[in-house]
Amino acid sequence: MSAPNPRLEELVAEAQRVLAICNACRYCEGYCAVFPALERRLSFDEGDVHYLANLCHNCGACLYACQYAPPHEFALNFPRTLAQVRAQTYRKYAWPEGLGRVFENNGTVASLVTAFSLAIFLVFAGWFAGPTRFFAPWSDAEGSFYAVLPHGVMASIFLLVSAFVVVSLLASFVRFWPDMGEEALEFLKAPQLSGATWDAMGLKYLDGGGDGCTYPDAQPSFARRTYHHMTFYGFLLCFAATSVATIYHYVFGWKAPYPLYSLPVILGTVGGLGLLVGPIGLMVIKGRRDPDLVDERQDGMDLGFLLLLLFTSATGLLLMVFRETRVMGVLLATHLGFVLALFLTLPYGKFVHGLYRFAALVRFHIERRRPLPYAATE
Amino acid sequence: MDASREWDVLVAGGGNAALCAAITAREAGLSVLLVECSPEAMRGGNSRHTRNMRTMHAGPLPPLTGAYPEQEYWEDLLKVTGGLTDEKLARMTIRQTEAHVPWMLKHGVRFQAPLGGTLHLSRTNAFFLGGGKALVNAYYRAAASLGVDILYETEITALAIDGGRFRSATLSRAGATREVRAKVLVAAAGGFESNLEWLREAWGPPADNFIVRGTPYNRGGVLKLLLAAGAKSVSDAKQGHCVAIDARSPKFDGGIVTRVDAVSLGIVVNRNAQRFYDEGEDFWPKRYAIWGRLVAGQPDQIGFAIIDAKSMGRFMPPVFPPITARSIAGIAQDFGLDAAALERTVAEFNAAVRPGTFDHTVLDDCRTEGVTPPKTHWARAIDTPPYYAWPLRPGITFTYLGVSVDDRARMRMQDDTFSGNVIAAGEIMAGNVLGKGYVAGIGMAIGTTFGRIAGEEAVRNVRA
Numbered sequence: 001m002s003a004p005n006p007r008l009e010e011l012v013a014e015a016q017r018v019l020a021i022c023n024a025c026r027y028c029e030g031y032c033a034v035f036p037a038l039e040r041r042l043s044f045d046e047g048d049v050h051y052l053a054n055l056c057h058n059c060g061a062c063l064y065a066c067q068y069a070p071p072h073e074f075a076l077n078f079p080r081t082l083a084q085v086r087a088q089t090y091r092k093y094a095w096p097e098g099l100g101r102v103f104e105n106n107g108t109v110a111s112l113v114t115a116f117s118l119a120i121f122l123v124f125a126g127w128f129a130g131p132t133r134f135f136a137p138w139s140d141a142e143g144s145f146y147a148v149l150p151h152g153v154m155a156s157i158f159l160l161v162s163a164f165v166v167v168s169l170l171a172s173f174v175r176f177w178p179d180m181g182e183e184a185l186e187f188l189k190a191p192q193l194s195g196a197t198w199d200a201m202g203l204k205y206l207d208g209g210g211d212g213c214t215y216p217d218a219q220p221s222f223a224r225r226t227y228h229h230m231t232f233y234g235f236l237l238c239f240a241a242t243s244v245a246t247i248y249h250y251v252f253g254w255k256a257p258y259p260l261y262s263l264p265v266i267l268g269t270v271g272g273l274g275l276l277v278g279p280i281g282l283m284v285i286k287g288r289r290d291p292d293l294v295d296e297r298q299d300g301m302d303l304g305f306l307l308l309l310l311f312t313s314a315t316g317l318l319l320m321v322f323r324e325t326r327v328m329g330v331l332l333a334t335h336l337g338f339v340l341a342l343f344l345t346l347p348y349g350k351f352v353h354g355l356y357r358f359a360a361l362v363r364f365h366i367e368r369r370r371p372l373p374y375a376a377t378e
Numbered sequence: 379m380d381a382s383r384e385w386d387v388l389v390a391g392g393g394n395a396a397l398c399a400a401i402t403a404r405e406a407g408l409s410v411l412l413v414e415c416s417p418e419a420m421r422g423g424n425s426r427h428t429r430n431m432r433t434m435h436a437g438p439l440p441p442l443t444g445a446y447p448e449q450e451y452w453e454d455l456l457k458v459t460g461g462l463t464d465e466k467l468a469r470m471t472i473r474q475t476e477a478h479v480p481w482m483l484k485h486g487v488r489f490q491a492p493l494g495g496t497l498h499l500s501r502t503n504a505f506f507l508g509g510g511k512a513l514v515n516a517y518y519r520a521a522a523s524l525g526v527d528i529l530y531e532t533e534i535t536a537l538a539i540d541g542g543r544f545r546s547a548t549l550s551r552a553g554a555t556r557e558v559r560a561k562v563l564v565a566a567a568g569g570f571e572s573n574l575e576w577l578r579e580a581w582g583p584p585a586d587n588f589i590v591r592g593t594p595y596n597r598g599g600v601l602k603l604l605l606a607a608g609a610k611s612v613s614d615a616k617q618g619h620c621v622a623i624d625a626r627s628p629k630f631d632g633g634i635v636t637r638v639d640a641v642s643l644g645i646v647v648n649r650n651a652q653r654f655y656d657e658g659e660d661f662w663p664k665r666y667a668i669w670g671r672l673v674a675g676q677p678d679q680i681g682f683a684i685i686d687a688k689s690m691g692r693f694m695p696p697v698f699p700p701i702t703a704r705s706i707a708g709i710a711q712d713f714g715l716d717a718a719a720l721e722r723t724v725a726e727f728n729a730a731v732r733p734g735t736f737d738h739t740v741l742d743d744c745r746t747e748g749v750t751p752p753k754t755h756w757a758r759a760i761d762t763p764p765y766y767a768w769p770l771r772p773g774i775t776f777t778y779l780g781v782s783v784d785d786r787a788r789m790r791m792q793d794d795t796f797s798g799n800v801i802a803a804g805e806i807m808a809g810n811v812l813g814k815g816y817v818a819g820i821g822m823a824i825g826t827t828f829g830r831i832a833g834e835e836a837v838r839n840v841r842a
Contacts, residue, residue: 024635024697027509030490065508067426067633209507
């Protein structure tokens with residue numbers, strides 16, 4: 001079905017070599033889900049490789065514990081090999097398929113989409129409102145936001161884009177899941193779904209087996225989990241803020257901007273702060289991380305996503321503070337530009353790691369309920 | 379580093395025993411210089427390749443289940459050594475292991491519950507989370523934060539020892555040498571298994587076919603210097619922990635993955651296509667340690683483990699894929715064995731197999747009758763293609779020739795007096811407890827016990 005991908009073939013072969021060594025060793029089996037999962041197998045096909053690669057949270061513990069890591073002649077770098085496979089998973093299962101290519105130069109693509117989205121909103125708002133209204137100091141009472149951008153335009157753009165994002169992510173999932181060898185309905189069974197949700201919400205496997213993961217270096221630390229939680233829950237709170245605001249608008253007919261102590265603003269502010277500290281923290285530890293630990297070719301993708309999250313929240317918070325001044329118009333257009341860029345790149349950037357990892361976790365919880373396919377008696 | 383300075387303790391070596399000694403001495407306030415000959419990435423000697431420590435315990439002691447009393451531990455050790463052990467030192471080692479678990483936790487070592495392939499050891503052996511390299515990393519972190527001075531890629535090329543008293547050591551790093559003085563020397567620099575000339579001296583030409591499963595950095599330099607300075611030796615140069623491993627393994631450092639756990643499920647033949655030992659004598663974990671010496675005793679030091687399709691997947695997958703063939707002759711051809719001879723051996727074996735109920739988890743009643751050597755358990759006809767086979771070589775993990783010590787880890791001289799200030803721990807003295815044979819996790823038990831004792835003895839010595 002997919003076009004031949006020599007990079008993927010090469011990586012699957014390398015992953016098979018590495019997994020065979022790990023399966024004969026098994027010293028790392030206490031660290032995370034990947035090792036018990038690989039121990040269920042005697043050989044690894046491409047679907048297994050995608051599954052295990054996406055089950056890996058790249059905590060790094062196994063690299064530092066590995067007696068076969070470079071400079072050993074086996075030159076085994078488990079986390080990096082799996083990280084490289086993940087990039088190909090994202091590419092292979094992207095929908096529409098042709099857009100999988102954007103994972104090759106993801107940072108550049110994210111920048112271009114951002115520039116385009118900013119331009120759209122700035123130009124449109126500037127044209128719609130005209131310079132006088134655009135730079136006027138609107139008060140909240142005057143419905144400042146919709147004075148420079150009509151609600152209908154804003155709502156339709158984001159409705160369309162959101163629908164596309166949901167369809168695209170669903171299409172990726174629907175193509176990925178059967179390739180792991182599972183029935184469609186298995187995904188929806190409560191025990192595995194709740195087990196995987198619990199693991200994902202708590203980032204269970206970013207704990208290096210207990211003391212924290214070896215990231216950014218060999219010293220175990222919970223920094224990465226903490227910053228990821230801030231980012232993820234910050235994102236969820238902002239999403240909740242938008243959802244509540246939507247209900248306010250359509251159900252109660254209350255128009256934005258909302259007062260500072262209102263639910264949408266409180267949720268958005270707390271979430272926005274998480275989305276400031278989290279991405280900054282992740283970028284800082286990323287800058288200090290051990291280069292052996294990761295696939296540096298994915299830096300652009302990681303940074304693109306983190307920066308979009310950061311700028312979205314930073315402009316959102318600035319908008320809240322300065323919404324009754326002359327810069328409101330510029331801030332609103334800029335904020336919406338970043339939000340649009342973030343949404344447009346969701347299915348084609350780092351965000352998708354959550355989709356595939358969650359799918360892999362559900363699969364792990366399905367598998368662990370099954371008896372071992374072969375009896376290891378020794 | 380100030381070269382004119384005198385350290386309280388010089389620790390020669392950088393594995394488990396060396397680190398336990400260095401940490402213990404430093405925690406008591408002594409200045410400690412630890413000298414590891416390997417690069418940082420390969421530090422830790424054979425401890426890098428270990429996975430667990432055999433641990434005595436009166437009741438459940440997480441991660442251990444049940445109880446493993448001193449007497450049972452002692453009997454297990456007595457059995458494998460055939461009496462070549464020192465009961466006083468052995469029992470002391472056994473008793474101390476229980477207290478190691480909290481000490482190890484305190485210094486950053488983490489344990490795990492045994493999973494899949496190792497459940498049978500959950501009562502007797504405490505498994506390190508991530509294995510021995512993770513343990514070594516934790517100890518280096520602890521040592522560094524305590525202020526132990528650490529040198530990598532530094533070899534000890536000479537020891538000034540007169541009248542049994544250590545004065546100074548000559549360190550060599552990147553071609554430059556310097557003299558370092560210390561009040562006490564802790565010798566924890568391992569055996570000599572990666573010194574191929576020394577192995578050849580001991581074993582003769584067969585040594586050329588040995589594979590060194592452990593670290594390439596245990597060349598026995600410090601051991602040789604101590605013996606030359608008049609230390610009393612224990613065990614002999616031919617004793618060691620030697621298992622049968624895949625003949626395609628790297629010459630050094632292959633570690634755990636080189637194992638072939640198929641032996642008890644099939645047959646093993648030599649270059650002449652003849653069987654030479656009861657493959658089903660006992661559970662594999664209790665027997666793997668004798669097969670290295672068995673293969674070493676065969677012509678050209680090579681063996682071939684052969685199973686059929688019935689047994690595939692019933693053991694830990696080895697790292698190298700098996701030779702696969704549709705017929706026994708095909709297997710023989712691949713290995714350059716006499717096909718007729720191998721077919722005859724297999725046919726004789728198959729004819730000797732008595733009916734029984736196969737169960738690999740117990741010592742079952744599947745055995746042979748009328749074939750020499752017999753196979754006493756898990757004997758099933760090799761008759762279902764495809765056939766799978768692995769070539770085997772002796773894989774040496776560590777050697778037992780060492781220096782004699784007492785229960786305070788003090789090194790004995792040839793006249794049975796003690797060295798004034800040389801203390802030994804780890805593989806370099808393991809032969810005191812382990813004269814021959816091996817039982818899983820005993821190396822780390824000896825290393826941790828004597829490492830900690832060496833640290834305490836260093837403190838006593840410096841403060842005396």
